[in-house]
Amino acid sequence: MKIPNAMRGGEPPPILGRWRNLNIVVLIWLAFLIVLFYAFTRYFS
Amino acid sequence: MRPLDWIVMVATIIAIPSFGLWRARGSKTVNQYLLAGRSMPWYAMGLSIMATQASAITFIATTGQAYVDGMRFVQFYFGLPIAMVILSATAVPIFHKSGVFTAYEYLERRFDAKTRALAALVFLIQRGMAVGLALYAPAIVMSVIFAWPDRITTLVIGIICVLYTTMGGIKAVTWTDVLQMSIIFSGLILGLITVISLMPRGVSFADAVYLAGAVGKLNAVDLHFDADNRYNLWSGLIGGSFLALGYFGCDQSQVQRYLTGKSVAQSRLSLLFNAMAKVPMQFFILFVGAMVFVSYLFIQPPMLFEKTAMRAIAKQPQYTAVEQRFETAWQRRKSAAESLNEARKDDDSAKLNASIAEYRSAQKEIESARESGVRLYEKATGEKKFNDTNNIFLTFVTTYFPVGVVGLVIAVILMAAMSSSSGELNSLAAVSVMDIYRRHFRRDASDKHYLAISRLFTALWGAWAVVFAQFAKNLGSLVEAVNLVGSYFYPVLLGVFVLAFFFPRVKGSAAFWAILTGEAGIVACAVLTKIAFLWYNVVGSLIVVVFGLLYSTINRSSGISLTVVSRCDAGGSDTDSVDR
Numbered sequence: 001m002k003i004p005n006a007m008r009g010g011e012p013p014p015i016l017g018r019w020r021n022l023n024i025v026v027l028i029w030l031a032f033l034i035v036l037f038y039a040f041t042r043y044f045s
Numbered sequence: 046m047r048p049l050d051w052i053v054m055v056a057t058i059i060a061i062p063s064f065g066l067w068r069a070r071g072s073k074t075v076n077q078y079l080l081a082g083r084s085m086p087w088y089a090m091g092l093s094i095m096a097t098q099a100s101a102i103t104f105i106a107t108t109g110q111a112y113v114d115g116m117r118f119v120q121f122y123f124g125l126p127i128a129m130v131i132l133s134a135t136a137v138p139i140f141h142k143s144g145v146f147t148a149y150e151y152l153e154r155r156f157d158a159k160t161r162a163l164a165a166l167v168f169l170i171q172r173g174m175a176v177g178l179a180l181y182a183p184a185i186v187m188s189v190i191f192a193w194p195d196r197i198t199t200l201v202i203g204i205i206c207v208l209y210t211t212m213g214g215i216k217a218v219t220w221t222d223v224l225q226m227s228i229i230f231s232g233l234i235l236g237l238i239t240v241i242s243l244m245p246r247g248v249s250f251a252d253a254v255y256l257a258g259a260v261g262k263l264n265a266v267d268l269h270f271d272a273d274n275r276y277n278l279w280s281g282l283i284g285g286s287f288l289a290l291g292y293f294g295c296d297q298s299q300v301q302r303y304l305t306g307k308s309v310a311q312s313r314l315s316l317l318f319n320a321m322a323k324v325p326m327q328f329f330i331l332f333v334g335a336m337v338f339v340s341y342l343f344i345q346p347p348m349l350f351e352k353t354a355m356r357a358i359a360k361q362p363q364y365t366a367v368e369q370r371f372e373t374a375w376q377r378r379k380s381a382a383e384s385l386n387e388a389r390k391d392d393d394s395a396k397l398n399a400s401i402a403e404y405r406s407a408q409k410e411i412e413s414a415r416e417s418g419v420r421l422y423e424k425a426t427g428e429k430k431f432n433d434t435n436n437i438f439l440t441f442v443t444t445y446f447p448v449g450v451v452g453l454v455i456a457v458i459l460m461a462a463m464s465s466s467s468g469e470l471n472s473l474a475a476v477s478v479m480d481i482y483r484r485h486f487r488r489d490a491s492d493k494h495y496l497a498i499s500r501l502f503t504a505l506w507g508a509w510a511v512v513f514a515q516f517a518k519n520l521g522s523l524v525e526a527v528n529l530v531g532s533y534f535y536p537v538l539l540g541v542f543v544l545a546f547f548f549p550r551v552k553g554s555a556a557f558w559a560i561l562t563g564e565a566g567i568v569a570c571a572v573l574t575k576i577a578f579l580w581y582n583v584v585g586s587l588i589v590v591v592f593g594l595l596y597s598t599i600n601r602s603s604g605i606s607l608t609v610v611s612r613c614d615a616g617g618s619d620t621d622s623v624d625r
């Protein structure tokens with residue numbers, strides 16, 4: 001398995017400095033939503 | 046529909062594509078027509094991606110599904126943000142930097158012409174059928190609710206859609222989508238506010254949420270793993286990720302959206318925007334459906350939400366008894382809901398538990414009474430799988446929503462049909478021209494020629510969609526089959542793109558045979574197992590990747606052996622070619 005060159009470098013995102021940081025924010029957002037929906041399910045059932 | 050509803054609906058439907066066309070003025074080259082001259086900002090692409098994915102049936106069926114089955118369908122979208130993160134880091138920069146018009150064009154650069162042709166063909170077959178159904182889906186519901194002739198509905202939506210897509214290309218499609226999504230969001234918020242405002246006196250928003258939750262309508266997350274269960278956290282996260290990877294990474298109707306970005310960063314942002322917004326949006330739509338359920342606790346719902354079905358069973362001798370049972374069950378559930386609402390405000394836990402038990406029992410009784418109605422209909426007509434889920438939300442809207450709001454909601458649904466169809470038409474034209482016509486029939490024509498051919502193909506695919514939609518009524522179970530086709534083909538496309546991106550030693554023949562083997566594996570899964578269809582995406586992709594690597598390794602070994610033999614024969618000639 002090899003990482004293609006096209007994926008390296010490139011313009012940084014307008015916020016948070018690095019794409020990795022932005023990706024982490026998205027995944028934390030997903031985790032937050034799942035926890036929130038789970039709490040919502042438990043609380044109202 | 047009252048005159049004001051008609052005015053709101055027609056004005057919305059005409060004004061928004063006109064805006065899109067105005068923004069698209071000046072598309073004079075193929076690059077501008079198919080890729081908007083790679084000039085689009087992230088928010089326009091992000092909203093267009095969401096609009097293309099959200100069809101009319103998303104709004105009609107999702108709300109109805111929450112009414113019947115609760116909110117667990119939201120788990121289907123949990124994999125989407127994961128897929129968006131992966132694609133924004135992989136597919137977006139790779140496609141962008143390779144300067145391709147279509148995703149399948151990249152496959153020829155990486156593998157060979159036959160792999161490109163096979164992938165393009167798979168896309169054309171699948172999307173070609175889906176685009177007709179996207180037009181037809183809202184027409185079925187409109188015909189049931191308003192008695193509008195479905196042929197006229199599909200014709201009108203189809204003509205508007207084809208006109209602005211053919212004239213303005215992807216720029217018109219994208220800017221129309223932007224405005225359409227804005228109206229769709231506004232319509233949804235207005236819809237929820239209206240549903241809540243229709244609750245009877247004494248039932249607050251918190252009460253409504255409590256009543257929905259008490260009978261499992263707010264069951265958004267199920268942690269229990271079951272491969273046969275279509276919607277749980279694990280199928281959503283794993284199967285949903287693979288499905289979204291296939292759809293957003295390999296389907297030209299989506300790839301084309303982010304190829305229009307003015308930079309790689311803008312395209313990546315558009316996908317991450319979608320990752321953040323999609324799950325809450327689906328949750329919101331489902332929540333509207335759950336609130337419709339609560340409204341029907343206090344106002345009597347029809348036993349079946351399809352008027353023609355009600356007329357059919359009304360002629361049956363058992364009808365009076367079944368209808369009476371349903372009405373009694375509704376009265377009991379209404380009383381139980383009111384008692385529960387009062388009990389939860391007291392501090393008496395014994396009374397509360399008794400009220401909850403009675404409310405749940407009453408809910409089971411009304412579901413059973415409704416089921417009797419369904420069975421009566423099936424017995425009367427011989428129809429096997431009666432399903433009126435799609436009619437629930439529109440029945441509620443048209444019966445109880447205020448004048449003007451009804452027109453807006455109907456416009457939202459029709460626009461959703463247009464936004465998904467227009468994106469599909471544009472991508473079908475792109476693949477037809479770039480992967481088939483230019484590649485196999487006329488390679489050296491002028492840009493002007495390809496622009497004219499692109500418009501022609503858009504119009505032809507539009508005509509096909511309208512004609513297909515006219516006959517969709519007679520296709521019956523094919524509608525289901527077409528939905529399944531997506532789950533059959535995305536996994537193999539995903540697998541072949543994984544091979545293309547990350548395994549440079551895998552060559553054309555390995556990729557080509559891996560697609561066919563993966564397809565056979567998915568068919569075997571569907572025929573021989575009972576696993577839910579979301580898992581086909583995992584199985585199919587893995588088969589393609591594993592087969593592609595194995596084929597490549599075996600070929601490589603035999604290639605090395607052959608090379609060694611030929612070196613011995615030739616006295617050790619210098620060759621590096623080991624991968625056939």
